[in-house]
Amino acid sequence: xxxxxxxxxxxxxxxxxxxxxxxxxxxxxxxxxxxxxxxxxxxxxxxxxxxxxxxxxxxxxxxxxxxxxxxxxxxxxxxxxxxxxxxxxxxxxxxxxxxxxxxxxxxxxxxxxxxxxxxxxxxxxxxxxxxxxxxxxxxxxxxxxxxxxxxxxxxxxxxxxxxxxxxxxxxxxxxxxxxxxxxxxxxxxx
Amino acid sequence: xxxxxxxxxxxxxxxxxxxxxxxxxxxxxxxxxxxxxxxxxxxxxxxxxxxxxxxxxxxxxxxxxxxxxxxxxxxxxxxxxxxxxxxxxxxxxxxxxxxxxxxxxxxxxxxxxxxxxxxxxxxxxxxxxxxxxxxxxxxxxxxxxxxxxxxxxxxxxxxxxxxxxxxxxxxxxxxxxxxxxxxxxxxxxx
Amino acid sequence: xxxxxxxxxxxxxxxxxxxxxxxxxxxxxxxxxxxxxxxxxxxxxxxxxxxxxxxxxxxxxxxxxxxxxxxxxxxxxxxxxxxxxxxxxxxxxxxxxxxxxxxxxxxxxxxxxxxxxxxxxxxxxxxxxxxxxxxxxxxxxxxxxxxxxxxxxxxxxxxxxxxxxxxxxxxxxxxxxxxxxxxxxxxxxx
Amino acid sequence: xxxxxxxxxxxxxxxxxxxxxxxxxxxxxxxxxxxxxxxxxxxxxxxxxxxxxxxxxxxxxxxxxxxxxxxxxxxxxxxxxxxxxxxxxxxxxxxxxxxxxxxxxxxxxxxxxxxxxxxxxxxxxxxxxxxxxxxxxxxxxxxxxxxxxxxxxxxxxxxxxxxxxxxxxxxxxxxxxxxxxxxxxxxxxx
DNA sequence: CATGAATGAGATTTCATTCAT
DNA sequence: GATGAATGAAATCTCATTCAT
Numbered sequence: 001x002x003x004x005x006x007x008x009x010x011x012x013x014x015x016x017x018x019x020x021x022x023x024x025x026x027x028x029x030x031x032x033x034x035x036x037x038x039x040x041x042x043x044x045x046x047x048x049x050x051x052x053x054x055x056x057x058x059x060x061x062x063x064x065x066x067x068x069x070x071x072x073x074x075x076x077x078x079x080x081x082x083x084x085x086x087x088x089x090x091x092x093x094x095x096x097x098x099x100x101x102x103x104x105x106x107x108x109x110x111x112x113x114x115x116x117x118x119x120x121x122x123x124x125x126x127x128x129x130x131x132x133x134x135x136x137x138x139x140x141x142x143x144x145x146x147x148x149x150x151x152x153x154x155x156x157x158x159x160x161x162x163x164x165x166x167x168x169x170x171x172x173x174x175x176x177x178x179x180x181x182x183x184x185x186x187x188x189x190x
Numbered sequence: 191x192x193x194x195x196x197x198x199x200x201x202x203x204x205x206x207x208x209x210x211x212x213x214x215x216x217x218x219x220x221x222x223x224x225x226x227x228x229x230x231x232x233x234x235x236x237x238x239x240x241x242x243x244x245x246x247x248x249x250x251x252x253x254x255x256x257x258x259x260x261x262x263x264x265x266x267x268x269x270x271x272x273x274x275x276x277x278x279x280x281x282x283x284x285x286x287x288x289x290x291x292x293x294x295x296x297x298x299x300x301x302x303x304x305x306x307x308x309x310x311x312x313x314x315x316x317x318x319x320x321x322x323x324x325x326x327x328x329x330x331x332x333x334x335x336x337x338x339x340x341x342x343x344x345x346x347x348x349x350x351x352x353x354x355x356x357x358x359x360x361x362x363x364x365x366x367x368x369x370x371x372x373x374x375x376x377x378x379x380x
Numbered sequence: 381x382x383x384x385x386x387x388x389x390x391x392x393x394x395x396x397x398x399x400x401x402x403x404x405x406x407x408x409x410x411x412x413x414x415x416x417x418x419x420x421x422x423x424x425x426x427x428x429x430x431x432x433x434x435x436x437x438x439x440x441x442x443x444x445x446x447x448x449x450x451x452x453x454x455x456x457x458x459x460x461x462x463x464x465x466x467x468x469x470x471x472x473x474x475x476x477x478x479x480x481x482x483x484x485x486x487x488x489x490x491x492x493x494x495x496x497x498x499x500x501x502x503x504x505x506x507x508x509x510x511x512x513x514x515x516x517x518x519x520x521x522x523x524x525x526x527x528x529x530x531x532x533x534x535x536x537x538x539x540x541x542x543x544x545x546x547x548x549x550x551x552x553x554x555x556x557x558x559x560x561x562x563x564x565x566x567x568x569x570x
Numbered sequence: 571x572x573x574x575x576x577x578x579x580x581x582x583x584x585x586x587x588x589x590x591x592x593x594x595x596x597x598x599x600x601x602x603x604x605x606x607x608x609x610x611x612x613x614x615x616x617x618x619x620x621x622x623x624x625x626x627x628x629x630x631x632x633x634x635x636x637x638x639x640x641x642x643x644x645x646x647x648x649x650x651x652x653x654x655x656x657x658x659x660x661x662x663x664x665x666x667x668x669x670x671x672x673x674x675x676x677x678x679x680x681x682x683x684x685x686x687x688x689x690x691x692x693x694x695x696x697x698x699x700x701x702x703x704x705x706x707x708x709x710x711x712x713x714x715x716x717x718x719x720x721x722x723x724x725x726x727x728x729x730x731x732x733x734x735x736x737x738x739x740x741x742x743x744x745x746x747x748x749x750x751x752x753x754x755x756x757x758x759x760x
Numbered sequence: 761c762a763t764g765a766a767t768g769a770g771a772t773t774t775c776a777t778t779c780a781t
Numbered sequence: 782g783a784t785g786a787a788t789g790a791a792a793t794c795t796c797a798t799t800c801a802t
Binding site: 486539548 | 587588589590591592672674675676714716717719720721723724726727728729730731732734735738742745746748749750752753754756757758
């Protein structure tokens, strides 16, 4: 069973760095220290392996989202928590979150594919979370009265950009988290 | 000659949507309304076609960057111009700028590849531009005294996120440009 | 285009002698004097190649069936013609008719597969032809009053057995045709 | 021990319906409710399993043939007995007799393989039995003076066709047995 | 007896690329 | 310029078989 996990770990790394089509099963097998057919023993095929990894990544991600505190004294704390969560995730599981924000583009053509569905769910979740934050914050006079839809897209873009940036290392990320939160705070909070 | 352009246009679209490895020469040929050998008549191969497209995309991009006004009354105008430029680019040439921000991940392993070099150049250019803006703005008491390196990364992430967001349509993009600029202004300008 | 025909001919021979699953694409390619990918250039895959061959075989077979004289002085002539037709077919295109009577058993599980449909059509055609012969012949006092359904099955079995017998060579087949027809005549005709 | 029989039964069914090459050891294991290695515990391999089944089927078949009454008042009774025997066999053990008449075509290339030998033996046995019947019957003025070799082949074809016809159900088979015997009687007996 | 895990050999298929015209 | 036919190399996947337990 150690070998199955090896396959998953190696594949996660390779898929997130080279893309689905840029990674061969032979490469996965070699780097995982197994033979190719073992991949087919544990998974139905390359597609299935990929799908499982995407599901795993999204599930871990959604679990973290769900554990965000529902009650906060200010609305901005919610945004702060969300941004901090993503920075932490990028530090701890950069490959997984990268995949959760950039699943195989070719697979997104099929709207019924797991990739499409999970990505859709993610977008909706973040959209709802941020919209609710913003409108409550504006109504409660905590926030400037920004355009909600546009600001949601902007914040989503910011998070996406953070997750996608490869080559940012630990030290940098730590500093960025605070800087980013303050950046948002000055923009939003009155 | 119309056919050569067809090939380039189709390939640009497909590469940006399915990635380099996810796109086959046959697919390009079919969608461009030509046969495969014609691709080899006009280009040295799939790699060459890709490289040309990447170069084109980056060159157009760099041309625009260079045409940004060098002198502005405030430093924030520079940032405003930069953000507005990217929004305009996304509206006008979404596939090209997408490629300029997300070239083939597999090819980036080779640091001497055109993709790596152009991306490096892009990062440096934006880094320099933003750093200079920020430090001058802070020195001139125009901006809050933010951490420069981290804020540069943050702004780069924001731009990257905007470019990567597929499925944002014209109306949305127009509104977002102003919202984003105001968002940044409130964060930065005293 | 000669090579495409080579593939078809070789595949027909091999499929009919070793079965679908017992024949590899490499074997077909080698014996046809081509490389494996050429099979995939001309056909969608091994399945498609097989299907085309089955269709061809059945089409040739049905064409011959349709060219049987519709009007005969006696009903037995119809049976005679049918039996003679099969013997001629076995002599001229043994592989094709073998396939038309014994398409890939595994494929017959799928009732919507070409194999199933053509075989069904064949059974119906022969069943209708023979039933009509027999009932007319019995009504017209030409034939003994045999049980129709059972006799149809019996004659179908006889034809099937003739087609399936490998290793019967020309001389033998020629003699058998007449012997078989006389055998049937003595059984049926009063 | 029940499991070993399960394997044999399942394999017999599958081999006779999908052919040797169209049946995988995994499929046999699954349908028999065991795991693959158990097949290798009880048999030397897939080939061995197949060979045993073929041998069993032929042995059962030959046992029945040998139990045919050696002495009969007429020669036609011998033919009647033979035809009836096959119909009974088809009703009772359709898969086994199917295999005895249609062993793996690929294996028949090897003349020293059990399949080839048993099939050869079967052909010889039936050939001898029928030839002797016919010549005795003709000499004794019981039969029309038909061509012996050809008629033997014809009767073999008839039996083969009956055995090969899948999808004939019980009721039909019962009726066919009598009809077939009468058909032959009218043809042969003066 | 029995199995989960694993593999070597090979089958099917894809794809960038080239050749002959 | 342009194409239909063809291919070498490699990718995905299957399968009979074995090993460790």
